Amino acid sequence: MEETIQEESNVLIFLDRRRSYLVKVEKDKDLHTHKGFIRLKDLIGKEYGARIKSSLGTEFVALKPSIRDYVFKMARKTQIIYPKDIALIVMFSGIQPGSQVVEAGTGTGALTTALASYVKPSGRVYSYEIRPEFIQTAKKNLEKAGVAEYVEIRNQDITQGIQEKGIDSVVLDLATPWLVIPHAYSALKGSGSLVSFSPTMDQVVKTVEALEETGFVDIETVECLLRGIQAIRGKTRPETLMTGHTGYVTYARKAALPEPISTENEAKK
Numbered sequence: 001m002e003e004t005i006q007e008e009s010n011v012l013i014f015l016d017r018r019r020s021y022l023v024k025v026e027k028d029k030d031l032h033t034h035k036g037f038i039r040l041k042d043l044i045g046k047e048y049g050a051r052i053k054s055s056l057g058t059e060f061v062a063l064k065p066s067i068r069d070y071v072f073k074m075a076r077k078t079q080i081i082y083p084k085d086i087a088l089i090v091m092f093s094g095i096q097p098g099s100q101v102v103e104a105g106t107g108t109g110a111l112t113t114a115l116a117s118y119v120k121p122s123g124r125v126y127s128y129e130i131r132p133e134f135i136q137t138a139k140k141n142l143e144k145a146g147v148a149e150y151v152e153i154r155n156q157d158i159t160q161g162i163q164e165k166g167i168d169s170v171v172l173d174l175a176t177p178w179l180v181i182p183h184a185y186s187a188l189k190g191s192g193s194l195v196s197f198s199p200t201m202d203q204v205v206k207t208v209e210a211l212e213e214t215g216f217v218d219i220e221t222v223e224c225l226l227r228g229i230q231a232i233r234g235k236t237r238p239e240t241l242m243t244g245h246t247g248y249v250t251y252a253r254k255a256a257l258p259e260p261i262s263t264e265n266e267a268k269k
Helices: 068-072 083-093 108-120 133-147 181-187 201-214 263-268
Strands: 010-016 020-022 029-032 036-040 050-053 059-062 102-104 123-130 151-154 167-172 188-198 216-223 247-254
Touching: 010 029, 020 068, 020 083, 036 151, 050 108, 059 181, 068 083, 068 108, 068 133, 083 167, 083 247, 102 216, 123 133, 133 151, 151 263, 167 181, 181 263, 188 201, 201 216, 201 247
Parallel strands: 102 123, 102 167, 123 151, 167 188
Antiparallel strands: 010 020, 010 059, 029 036, 050 059, 188 247, 216 247
16 A cells, blocks of 8 residues: 555645645646645655745645545535545445445445545446546546545446346435336345435435335435534534535445235135
């Protein structure tokens, strides 16, 4: 694993919680900020976590970008799923290195990036997206995060079917997830998981009804509200602003279909 900064390395130049910059280290480029400029070539050979001063003497820290950093800093053409919801989705899905995952839609690639980082090095994410312009943005973001090789993007409408079979998990972030439920059931392994993210309760109700009708069990819907804390001695309290409602996460697992009741058994009753 890369421990020192090299040319072409991605680095998070951190000043404070509100001001940080995700950059690629190039010898001939400078990072210009309101606190002065930083010569990126001066970072080469330093360990991640090193402190570096700008031309105006302001101290920054060169951090190794996390998946959270890539998600927040990536180019966007769609609204992204927040890390608080991504964390729930990953936990509910049960994915791990080697997992085979189907996702829809790709969008900007925020959730795709997180899923790919968990299934690598031997797993794969098959991501369905019907908008070609979104796919181009997502591919760039996946490449920047270093996980593009673990993702196969399909320019297809997942409501019309899923190509893959024996999948460990299906993860949905689209307007009509209930239309995908029968296809997800066919694609999943026994006991495989389905996780759906929806911003409205009407979407959740239709999705849950489809899950119950199709043969899923252990169905649960949750909402995650995130409130930061201002931690200063003598002034510690919840922050004034918080990340409130973003969406609902619905989880379910595939069960075998019930055995049909035979005519003979019905007659004995």
